[in-house]
Amino acid sequence: MAGEAIVYVIDDDDSARHSLEFLLDCARIRVRSFVSADAFLAASPPLAGACVVTDVRMPGRSGVELVEELRRRGAAVPVIVITGHADVPLAIQAMKAGVADFIEKPFDDAVMLAAIRNALARQAGDDQAQAEHQAVLERIASLSPREREVMDGLVAGEANKAIAFDLGISARTVEVYRANVMMKMHAKTLSELVRMVTLARLS
Template structure:
């Protein structure tokens, strides 16, 4: 999974930056480096399937300020913060800001790779879930008002006759709407339809 992603390394320390780039290259993970959080934000690279590894203390914006700015911009991307300071309050602040992980320098290469692979896998899984939810929402939007009424009844577990009674239409008409709903929603079974509606409402 990690091979499909990209890691953005942000660190003003050239040696540390090159060391991480080398580590990721050797692991077969795509990487692009930036010298500061401001340079990263200015470049605005694509974040699909990405993970950010940033130093916490840098000229300009800190790693935590970067996380907070990305949240303000609605950017959904896991961030791993690294620091050379054994600073517990800073670690707590980073976790509260929503970082995926917090790693102290000098870090173990395998521990860093594990954290990055986990972040990339989570990001790709989250993106797939968001894409699925959007697809379901779009399908629901394609239904007519009456088709939605019938779908609501189906999702509640009502029988065709009960839906027909509630809507003041014939059971045969409900069957027609039901067939349309299943077709437009691309649901093969009723349980699949229920799952889709649940995804749209509660994800």
């Protein structure tokens, strides 16, 4: 969990905030805290590889309202909401808002750490997938129009001769374009090329 992972703790209760900071320090997870949701939003800290742990009831914006605001801003960061109140409607509202987890005070340290580690692991996977997707889009953009036509034929399952016929070029020329496509797309096999292009088109 070392490296870029960071947890943002948001709680107006000093003792609760410091307790979580200590817990995360001991677990060797980077942590930064804020006294309110508004202070967190105003600071706009980087969210890549991050997880937010927020109290649900705070002066100003509540934890659930924070989640809703992050979603409005398109921030796909996992949020764990903690509360000292056995408030079922609030829990339902939080889950509908898209929280990663909902934990009631007083919570067990092991339960909290497990929830945080799960959220960070999911976030790391999402960030990696997004980076890979962006890389594929950039590779496709680097292709010439003719290379892209050949790639489309390959992904559609057409043989070199069929692609050559469709484009009015020789099969040998198709082979040259095919080699360029594979190199530019960083694809070792045709199935790898198909997978990359298919995933790029799905989004």
